[in-house]
Amino acid sequence: MIDRHIEVEIATLRTEFPIVAILGPRQSGKTTLARKLFAEYDYVSLEDIDHREFAKSDPRGFLARFQSGVIFDEVQRVPDLISYLQTHVDTLREPGRIVITGSHNFLLMEQITQSLAGRVGIAKLLPFSAHEMRGLNLDLSDILFCGGYPRIYDQHIRPETFYKNYIATYIEKDIRQIKQITKMDGFLTFLRILAGRTGQELNLSSISEQCGVVHGTVREWISVLEASFLIYRLPPYHKNYNKRIVKNPKVYFTDTGLVCSLLGIRDKDQLDYHFLKGALFETFVVTELLKSNFNSGEQFGLYFWRDNHRKEIDVILESGMKQSGIEIKAGKTVRSDAFTGLEYWRSLAKADDPTTYLVYAGEESYERNGTHVVGWSSLHEQLIQTAL
Incomplete structure (x- = not known):
């Protein structure tokens, strides 16, 4: 079993709050992690129809059965249960006695904000990071093509098979649960169009025109994907x-x-020639930063910067008073003009004494032109740990 970096954060949360919530997309490893870290707790899956019906019809009686540690898995299946947890946890003297997992940020966060403010510590678990998978000896193309969902590696499922079923089963099931979307073909068309825009500025009007749906519908679909932790x-x-x-x-x-x-990329070798190779590598780097942030309890802010003259920094990482500008290049060699944007931004932000990084698809890490050049496989050690 691959250890998850978020385990330290969850261990801290269980000492601070009566309830620990582990949220994330379906199949990101939430259940496995909860059962590993809370092995002595009772386990209740609310996907089970008997448990679900009991929790819906008699929530107080359902909760009264669990006076010691318990994991409620897929709690978004009974969102009203969260309201009853408020009074239930107040009777428990020890922190961390209730663990909830869920796949819908939108549904759960609305309930948590209203009912469990101050009583719940939230951990957000995304698929494996490259650093978590370092023991698997994967190259960059493997990681970009296969992604990080645990079942691909634990059960040796072909990526093309896993994602085909993931899209057909989990996305359609979850989407229908969050919003009553009836035209799933239109939604899946939108999903593919949005995939072609990963790493780009979000232009709702352009997407709306390309999909042939109204602006408000695109905005709603975006919120649904974000609620499911997919974007x-x-x-x-x-x-x-x-x-x-x-x-x-x-x-x-x-x-x-x-x-x-x-x-529609069906082989990792296609990545070398695909027109979105750069966007895929940028997506990989940004999500690695995002995973690290979630795993550490969201200790830093992530942004991008672009002015009206199209001068741009791919990512600005802000940790307290420290600022780091990050440029991302998909090539395996670094050209001299790759530093132009960083040098321009550094001149504007010089009062803040920022640090600059250039992440590329090569392996070596070194300093050049006052910038830390970081190979993709050293992202965690050479950038994330030093920028904080």
């Missing part, structure tokens, strides 16, 4: 340095294997 919106940086800046977020899928499947 992430990277916000623009708030400092403008006396420049007019872009105010729309950029959109990234949280798993490159899913993007490859949606784009």
